[in-house]
Amino acid sequence: MTQTTLEGTAGVALAIRGLSKRFGTQTVLTTLDLDIQAGEFVAIVGRSGCGKSTLLRLVAGLDRASAGRIDADGVPLAQSGADTRLMFQDARLLPWKSVLANVGLGLAGDWQPRARAALGEVGLAEHAHKWPSQLSGGQRQRVALARALIHEPQLLLLDEPLGALDALTRIEMQQLIERLWQRHRCTVLLVTHDVEEAVALADRVLLIEEGRVGLDLPVPLSRPRARGATGFGAIEEQVLARVLRQPELATPQVDELPIAPGALRWAL
Amino acid sequence: MTIANVLFKRLAPWAAPALLVLAWQWAATHGLIGSRILPPPLEVLKAGVTLAENGELWTHLKISFWRALIGFAIGGGLGLLLGLITGLSRRGELLLDTSVQMIRNIPPLALIPLVILWFGIDEAAKLFLVAFGTLFPVYINTYHGIRSVDAGLVEMARSYGLRGWPLFRDVILPGALPSILVGVRFAIGFAWILLIVAETISASSGIGYLAMNAREFLQTDVVVLAILLYAVLGKLSDWAARWVERIWLRWHPAYQ
Numbered sequence: 001m002t003q004t005t006l007e008g009t010a011g012v013a014l015a016i017r018g019l020s021k022r023f024g025t026q027t028v029l030t031t032l033d034l035d036i037q038a039g040e041f042v043a044i045v046g047r048s049g050c051g052k053s054t055l056l057r058l059v060a061g062l063d064r065a066s067a068g069r070i071d072a073d074g075v076p077l078a079q080s081g082a083d084t085r086l087m088f089q090d091a092r093l094l095p096w097k098s099v100l101a102n103v104g105l106g107l108a109g110d111w112q113p114r115a116r117a118a119l120g121e122v123g124l125a126e127h128a129h130k131w132p133s134q135l136s137g138g139q140r141q142r143v144a145l146a147r148a149l150i151h152e153p154q155l156l157l158l159d160e161p162l163g164a165l166d167a168l169t170r171i172e173m174q175q176l177i178e179r180l181w182q183r184h185r186c187t188v189l190l191v192t193h194d195v196e197e198a199v200a201l202a203d204r205v206l207l208i209e210e211g212r213v214g215l216d217l218p219v220p221l222s223r224p225r226a227r228g229a230t231g232f233g234a235i236e237e238q239v240l241a242r243v244l245r246q247p248e249l250a251t252p253q254v255d256e257l258p259i260a261p262g263a264l265r266w267a268l
Numbered sequence: 269m270t271i272a273n274v275l276f277k278r279l280a281p282w283a284a285p286a287l288l289v290l291a292w293q294w295a296a297t298h299g300l301i302g303s304r305i306l307p308p309p310l311e312v313l314k315a316g317v318t319l320a321e322n323g324e325l326w327t328h329l330k331i332s333f334w335r336a337l338i339g340f341a342i343g344g345g346l347g348l349l350l351g352l353i354t355g356l357s358r359r360g361e362l363l364l365d366t367s368v369q370m371i372r373n374i375p376p377l378a379l380i381p382l383v384i385l386w387f388g389i390d391e392a393a394k395l396f397l398v399a400f401g402t403l404f405p406v407y408i409n410t411y412h413g414i415r416s417v418d419a420g421l422v423e424m425a426r427s428y429g430l431r432g433w434p435l436f437r438d439v440i441l442p443g444a445l446p447s448i449l450v451g452v453r454f455a456i457g458f459a460w461i462l463l464i465v466a467e468t469i470s471a472s473s474g475i476g477y478l479a480m481n482a483r484e485f486l487q488t489d490v491v492v493l494a495i496l497l498y499a500v501l502g503k504l505s506d507w508a509a510r511w512v513e514r515i516w517l518r519w520h521p522a523y524q
Contacts, residue, residue: 088420088424093418094438
């Protein structure tokens with residue numbers, strides 16, 4: 001019943017082999033193997049510090065792996081030319097650019113009509129000329145989503161993008177993300193700490209524990225998914241039980257490692 | 269009511285200076301303050317009108333204004349450049365920052381004897397002093413501004429393919445701009461202070477010269493006029509800097 005096998009997918013297939021990441025003596029990911037089909041929506045859950053955000057940052061190319069490789073459609077992801085976009089927990093809009101200019105960031109040529117269309121897709125067309133500071137948190141995340149989607153990414157990485165939103169806005173955003181994914185057919189990796197969100201959106205839910213894939217569970221429910229649907233609760237329960245089985249605080253938090261001051265250098 | 273409110277907001281900041289001037293006038297006319305010590309405001313005004321009518325005032329004003337502007341342009345420009353270098357590159361910081369910080373701690377006025385030896389008492393000496401004083405506030409705030417640009421925004425911009433000049437133009441410079449403009453406002457204040465000193469030591473024109481010359485002839489009214497002119501010029505240039513802030517930082521919630 002999942003839609004991953006539909007024809008004409010715009011996404012890439014990912015093959016991750018032996019991926020490891022160490023920060024000093026701290027090992028966050030240990031020889032992780034993972035296959036993701038083109039156009040698949042995969043949710044990654046896990047405790048804080050399990051390495052799920054690290055995995056996403058490695059796939060995004062923001063950090064370098066200590067060992068292992070990430071291939072897209074059979075070639076190393078970095079060289080594959082596959083368009084990868086990352087959406088952060090905070091919207092990270094440039095406060096000095098209008099909403100429209102934020103969506104068009106990094107585009108050349110006649111980008112304005114496209115940016116307007118992308119804003120329309122997330123329902124914010126009438127806010128094009130506002131400053132980001134004039135928007136609500138949920139609206140800002142929608143702008144960030146439009147900014148990612150305008151590039152028609154083959155791989156969309158979502159790093160707890162709804163973590164800071166209120167419950168109602170979250171559900172609204174989840175529906176929007178699902179709709180847009182169904183339209184664009186890109187491969188999506190969603191990192192979340194909300195198991196219900198994972199089950200509501202993903203074709204597959206992965207649990208990362210101790211730097212490895214601890215659980216790989218397909219979600220064979222038809223879309224759109226109602227929280228009360230039969231099977232929904234059972235899957236959610238199964239994932240939660242597995243997450244909670246682990247001892248608390250097995251590893252210190254490394255996952256949400258902020259960028260150390262001075263770690264960032266820009267050379268012009 | 270709203271008009272009254274607006275009027276009140278506009279006029280309230282001027283209430284204290286106006287009262288002070290009134291009290292001053294009253295005290296002077298009632299002989300509480302000798303006119304040698306402090307001439308009444310009306311005398312100062314008269315002196316101003318006389319000087320304005322014979323054109324002297326405008327000549328001196330213009331010269332002082334240009335000195336402040338050119339000195340500030342040189343000092344601020346150099347400060348911005350150095351701040352950009354040390355802010356943007358680790359190597360630049362290693363090479364330059366310590367030296368700049370050392371020179372920064374020299375009081376500009378301590379340099380006066382040396383400046384006179386180097387540049388004589390010409391325009392160059394005055395411009396040097398103003399430039400020297402305005403360089404450091406701009407430098408420090410530029411450097412600090414660039415360093416405190418939100419690292420998350422830079423990471424995001426890079427992941428959207430921005431490198432080099434576009435990254436600087438769209439992310440780093442606007443992120444550092446609020447801080448840079450604070451430096452500019454500081455620098456403008458310093459520019460006037462140093463200009464007064466430079467013009468009182470050795471000058472044949474400018475408001476400082478006007479004041480020193482008047483002192484020779486015990487024209488206290490002109491001396492006070494010169495002091496007030498500095499206050500007005502300082503206020504005007506600060507107002508101009510704020511205006512630039514409002515235009516350039518109109519995205520900032522504080523300016524909306």
